[in-house]
Amino acid sequence: MRRFPPLLCALFLCTWSFSFAATKSQQVERYLGTFRYENDKPLGTVKFIFQKAVLKRKGNGKKTYQYLLFNEPFFSNEDNAGRLIGIQIVHNGKTTTIRPEAPDKQGIDPGGIPASPAAVSIQQDPVRPRGALGPSGITIPDSSTIAHTLDETKQTISGWQARMWQSVRPIWEFVMWIFSSVIILLICFGGLCRYVAKTAASESLINSYGRIIVGRWIVSAHQNAAAMLLLITWIIAIVLLIDVFMWLVYLNLPVWTLVVIWFPILWLAERLTDWIVPNIPVIGPGGDEQRHR
Numbered sequence: 001m002r003r004f005p006p007l008l009c010a011l012f013l014c015t016w017s018f019s020f021a022a023t024k025s026q027q028v029e030r031y032l033g034t035f036r037y038e039n040d041k042p043l044g045t046v047k048f049i050f051q052k053a054v055l056k057r058k059g060n061g062k063k064t065y066q067y068l069l070f071n072e073p074f075f076s077n078e079d080n081a082g083r084l085i086g087i088q089i090v091h092n093g094k095t096t097t098i099r100p101e102a103p104d105k106q107g108i109d110p111g112g113i114p115a116s117p118a119a120v121s122i123q124q125d126p127v128r129p130r131g132a133l134g135p136s137g138i139t140i141p142d143s144s145t146i147a148h149t150l151d152e153t154k155q156t157i158s159g160w161q162a163r164m165w166q167s168v169r170p171i172w173e174f175v176m177w178i179f180s181s182v183i184i185l186l187i188c189f190g191g192l193c194r195y196v197a198k199t200a201a202s203e204s205l206i207n208s209y210g211r212i213i214v215g216r217w218i219v220s221a222h223q224n225a226a227a228m229l230l231l232i233t234w235i236i237a238i239v240l241l242i243d244v245f246m247w248l249v250y251l252n253l254p255v256w257t258l259v260v261i262w263f264p265i266l267w268l269a270e271r272l273t274d275w276i277v278p279n280i281p282v283i284g285p286g287g288d289e290q291r292h293r
Contacts, residue, residue, distance in 0.1 A: 003232070004266065006059075024048070024050065024055070024081055024084070024211040025069045026066060027050075027083070028048060028069060028084060028087070029065075029066075029086040030101075031084055031087065031099070031100050031101065032065060032087070032101055033101030034099070036065070036101060037064070037065050037066055038064055038065075039152075040064060041059065041061050041062055041063060041064050041067060042059035042061070042065065042068075042089050043059050043060065043061035043089070043091055044059055044089045044090050044091025044092070044283045045057075045058060045059070045069065045089070045090040045091070046058075046059050046065075046086065046087065046088075046089050047087065047088040047089070047090065048087055049081025049082050049084070049085045049086045049087065050081035050082050050084055050094045051083060052084065053078070053081040053082075055081070057069070059089070062151075062155075063155070064155065067155060067158070067159065070159060070162060086098070091159060113154050157189040163251075165250075169246075172242075172243075172246055175239075176239075176243060179239050183236065186232050186235065186236060187236075189228075189232060189259040190228075190229055190233065190236075190276075193225045193226070193228045193229035193232065194225075194229050194276060194277075196221060196222070196225035196276045197222050197225040197226040197229055197277065197278050199226065200218045200219070200221045200222035200280075201222050201278045201279060201280045201281065203218050204222060204280050204281075205280070205281055205282075205283055206219065206280055206282055206283070208283075213283060219280060220280065222278075222280055226277050226278065226279075229276065229277050230273075230277045233273050233276050233277065234273075237269045237272070237273060241265065241266065241269060242268075246260075246261065246263055248261060248262065267287075271278060280281075
């Protein structure tokens with residue numbers, strides 16, 4: 001009996017393991033075919049029936065199978081549900097079984113050349129006027145083709161947004177975890193700085209030209225303490241403002257609603273910062289005492 005070389009056996013085992021270790025999403029794509037997987041938009045409850053589990057997704061007629069399974073925890077890279085048996089859609093009490101993709105339905109003509117979706121649609125819908133305008137061969141797509149293209153573009157952009165949010169969200173959660181660990185120290189140190197700045201401001205005076213009238217070294221202490229206090233306030237306020245903005249984006253609010261909520265929060269943060277950091281009293285040109293806020 002002829003023996004296979006060890007390298008050939010290893011390659012055979014790797015190929016065999018990969019062919020049977022397809023992820024759940026890959027199994028769905030193979031079952032439907034790439035074109036239906038990326039373009040069909042089911043309406044109703046979609047049941048993905050595996051050997052060990054039945055996974056359900058809610059289709060609204062606007063999201064493709066690929067979008068429904070994107071970043072879903074149950075459709076991870078693990079093959080822990082067994083082989084895909086079938087797909088069913090339940091809508092208005094009616095159950096429809098989705099057939100697997102057949103080779104003659106993948107857009108391939110008898111000559112073996114893949115047929116484009118536009119060519120298939122023209123053959124299947126000969127009544128709708130299409131064709132060239134003039135000798136130059138310029139074609140104008142119909143309204144349904146334009147709507148379909150724009151809808152696919154929106155789905156692509158939505159997918160990009162989902163990927164970006166999935167990437168930014170864990171990073172920001174880590175930043176907030178670090179911030180929650182040091183915020184107590186920041187508040188404590190900021191309180192000490194405010195105590196020094198507030199008491200120094202009460203014991204010093206400057207004129208409108210910036211010249212020191214009372215408490216030369218006290219003014220210097222106030223400036224240093226107020227600068228540190230302002231820096232700490234900036235750090236806390238900016239992190240919290242970004243966190244609020246991230247939550248507003250996560251809630252998927254309309255743009256104008258987000259703006260209406262966001263700017264009052266910025267105004268409130270400005271007022272709080274102005275109150276937290278004290279200023280030295282200023283003697284105006286007429287001898288009146290003022291405080292810049």
